[in-house]
Amino acid sequence: MSGNEINVVGKLIQEKARIHKERPFLYFKDEVFTYEQLDKGSNQFAHAFRARGLKKDDKISIMMMNHPYYLHTWFGSAKLGIVEVPINTAYKGDLLRHLINNSDSKLLVIDSAFLERLVLIRDQLTKLQGIVCRGEIDQEIAKEIPVPISPIEEFFDYPMDPVEEDVKPSDPAAxxxxxxxxxxxxxxxxxxxxxxxTGRLVARLRDANSKDLFYTFLPLFHINAQLMTVLTAQVSDARMALAERFSASTFWDDIHKYGATQFNYLGAVMTILSKQPPREDDASCGIRYAFGAACPPDVMQHLEKRFGFECLEGFGMSEIGLAVHDAIGNRRTGSCGKVLDDLFEVKLFNDDDEEVAVGEIGEIVVRPKKPNIMMTGYYNMPEKTLEAFRNLWFHTGDYAKKDKDEFFYFVDRKKDAMRRRGENISSFEVEKVINTHPKVLESAVFAVPSELGEDEVMAAVVLRPGEKLNPEELVSFCNERMAYFAVPRFLDFIPELPKTPTNRIEKYRLRQQGITAGTWDREKAGIKIKR
Structure with missing residues (x-):
């Protein structure tokens, strides 16, 4: 069987290691890991999981920063048919509890820096059977968590030989x-x-080959980094470089250091990079393609002229992968490309699921032409799955329009979610935290434009009768209970929220009003958020 015929993650890793052996695959800081080293290391993790009683279709949550051990954990679980559940390292409190419990995770692999967050929810993790920790374990914290904790280093005591498990392409990977x-x-x-x-699709769209080196600063708990860097590099017989996080000041140094030829981006990142001081080696950076979404057209034009690469954008999401995309050399300003019509049907519907005319705005709906190329459903939420797939189309919750030549143009999110610095934020979950403050009666959280592109988080807050609450206290309260990137930047304390006759909050009116003279700005107030 050739690598191109393999449609199971663990078998792909094993086959590529057989072919390439000691060829470098991963660069992390000053370390280099070959195809074979990652394969054998992930075999050790697979044996360790099996020794802990885990089997095919069990779930493990992973809450780790970018590190080679993340790949060992992911690949090792994939080889046994264990389902990976990536967790954003900023999560805490009720959202963290929900992800671990809703996914039925039996094991949590976590960085020691985040271990303390489990103390608050320790009595609610009823399904968790064990914790594996990367880094020094604080024994005082460990005593407060009623689940056995072991160091990840123990995993390297297990055999490097392959594990056997019948994992099928239709089996869940994550x-x-x-x-x-x-x-x-x-x-x-x-x-x-x-x-x-999706790895193969991205490789096709980016004209990837074995000479490429894919660079990513995006976190491995994001599907973008996993599919569009790691697996794209694997199927392309290429290499990749992994940064711990995004740094505008060291980004181009990394590109030159590793000899990167492609990278992924998010809109705000490109704006930030465009503002970096010019360098003598800008035009010789070696990048062929930058791949992402939401880069403002003027910023894109500036970066392409300055650095000599081509930007490729598309429309995708965790549920569908990529369904619309630019073609190399065939772009249209502001467009996210055309439908990948060998793989998907894509239409624009109104609220009655009727197709809209050319040039009109409608919701993007998708259905696949091949099996198992998008999600199979929402885990433990059958009613949400049915709702999303109503009338036999997956409803994305995003608005777009298309022109007479079939180019699509993303317009806005229909759903009430926000995106800040590349992170998706649920207004529902932010409101849920704010509303638990004893002085708060109710709140509405919504997006306002950011000067960097994408969104900033704003909250309109109604206090209980007779109560007073200063903004700093509320921000501190939020910071302890939600991801740092979700903590509202802007706060408005108002007497009541605008509502419909049926008592539904009219957020569109709050968005229209936006930031006012009375709005409190966390950044102008100099308040620092704890990560």
């Missing part, structure tokens, strides 16, 4: 949690075929 909009975050069930297929 559960990716996406921000809830009218409820709790939903777990997107992604089959193995979807993962490997």
């Amino acid at each position: 559960i990716i949690y996406t921000s809830g909009t009218t409820g709790l975050s939903k777990g997107v069930v992604c089959p193995h075929n979807y993962y490997v297929h």
Whole structure:
């Protein structure tokens, strides 16, 4: 069987290691890991999981920063048919509890820096059977968590030989949690075929080959980094470089250091990079393609002229992978490309699920032409799955329009979610935290434009009668109970929220009003958020 015929993640890793052996695959800081080293290391993790009683279709949550051990954990679980559940390292409190419990995770692999967050929810993790920790374990914290904790270093005591398990392309590879909009975050069930297929698709769209080196600063708990860097590099017989996080000041140094030829981006990142001081080696950076979404057209034009690469954009999401995309050399300003019509049907519908005319705005709806190339459903949420797939089309919750030549143009999110610095934020989950403050009666959270592109988080807050609350206290309260990037920047304390006769909050009116003279700005107040 050739690598191109393999549609299961673990078997792909094993086959590529057989072919390439000691060829470098991963660069992390000053370390280099070969195809074979990652394969054998992930075999050790697979044996360790099996020794702990884990079996095919069990779930493990992973809450780790970018590190080679993340790949060992992910690949090792994939080889046994264990389902990976990536967790955003900023999560804490009720959202963290929900992800671990809703996914039925039996094991949590976590960095020691985040271990303390489990103390607050320790009595609610009823399904968790064990914790594996990367880094020094604080024994005082460990005593407060009623689940056995072991160091990840023990995993390297296990054999390096391959494990045997019958994993099929239709079996689930991962559960990716996406921000809830009218409820709790939903777990997107992604089959193995979807993962490997998307890696191959991105490689095709980016003209990838074995000489490429893909650079990513995006976190491995994001599906973007997993599919569009790691698996794209694997199927292309290429290499990749992994940064711990995004740094505008060291980005181009990394590109030159590793000899990168392609990278992924998010809109705000490109704006930030465009503002970096010019360098003598800008035009010789070596990048062929930058791949992402939401880069402002003027910024894109500036970067392409300055650095000599081509930007490629598309429309995708965790549920569908990529369904619309630019073609190399055939772009239209402001467009996210054309439908990948060998793989998907894509239409624009009105609220009655009727197709809109050319040039009119409608919701993007999608259905696949091949099996197992998108999600199979939302985990443990059958009613949400049915709702999303109503009338036999997956409803994305995003608005777009298209021109007479079939180019699509993203317009806005229909769903009430926000995106700040590349992170998806659920207004429902932010409101849920704010509303638990004893002085708060109710709140409405919504997006306002950011000067960097994408969104900033704003909250309109109604206090209980007779109560007073200063903004700093509320921000501190939020910071302890939600991801740092979700903590509102702007606060308005108002007497009442605008509502319909049926008592539904009219957020569109709050968005129209936006920031006023009376709005409190966390950044102008000099308040620092704890990560």
